[in-house]
Amino acid sequence: MSVATPTTLATRFKLVPYAEASPEVKAIYDETMRDMGVPFVLNWFKCQGSNPTLLRGNWAKLKSTMLLGQVPFILKQLIIYNISKTKGCQYCAHAHGTIADSLSKTLTGDDSIKLTQNLQSDYIPSSYKVALGIITRAALDPQSITEADFDELRDEGYADEEILELMALADLTNMINTIADLSGIRIDNELMETK
Known part of the structure; x- marks a missing residue:
């Protein structure tokens, strides 16, 4: 049995592009782009775009741990x-x-x-x-x-x-x-x- 490597996998979760996102998800996408200083929505967020509750929670955790605080x-x-x-x-x-x-x-x-x-x-x-x-x-x-x-x-x-x-x-x-x-x-x- 062969094991798929990350480079050979198809995306298992639908990537929700900005244009197709719900207003709630668009608002989270806007926050990620603004706070991370990137002009596009990362695939990591888009793969969670069909579940706003999960996306909001994971974004809050990522933001508070990675973007805020005292550590450089x-x-x-x-x-x-x-x-x-x-x-x-x-x-x-x-x-x-x-x-x-x-x-x-x-x-x-x-x-x-x-x-x-x-x-x-x-x-x-x-x-x-x-x-x-x-x-x-x-x-x-x-x-x-x-x-x-x-x-x-x-x-x-x-x-x-x-x-x-x-x-x-x-x-x-x-x-x-x-x-x-x-x-x-x-x-x-x-x-x-x-x-």
Whole structure:
């Protein structure tokens, strides 16, 4: 029996384009585009467009965990990228890798350097590397996280509020990976053009 890979799956959930969305879903789509700063609706949202209740809840979780809070946005994107790549979620690794690489200049001072190509780069601060390792492990095996991991994050300068925010990224990434993989969504054409 052969196992389908994410690149060979057909989309299992109808992608609801903006023009066909209900007024309630259009309002959520508008929020996602505005708050994420993208001029199009991502396939990840469109595959949930037939269920406004689910879409609203998942958007609220994604927004509060990824877009708000104290942890730097670039670190959040690197963490989501790293977990997604490690788990083999092609859609999320590509999408969040694109975002992280578009922000690389904030750490490198150079538009041509892509941090996702070397997460051990000297451009990435030690505190980011520690968080990347611990939060990726938390997403893959939450029972493996110990008090020593929390202490290590504190030693790197993270406050407890930030540590909670970092740990929430493990949960968020597992959710977004699951929806992307189960739905069989393809990488958005607009994101393909940026890689």
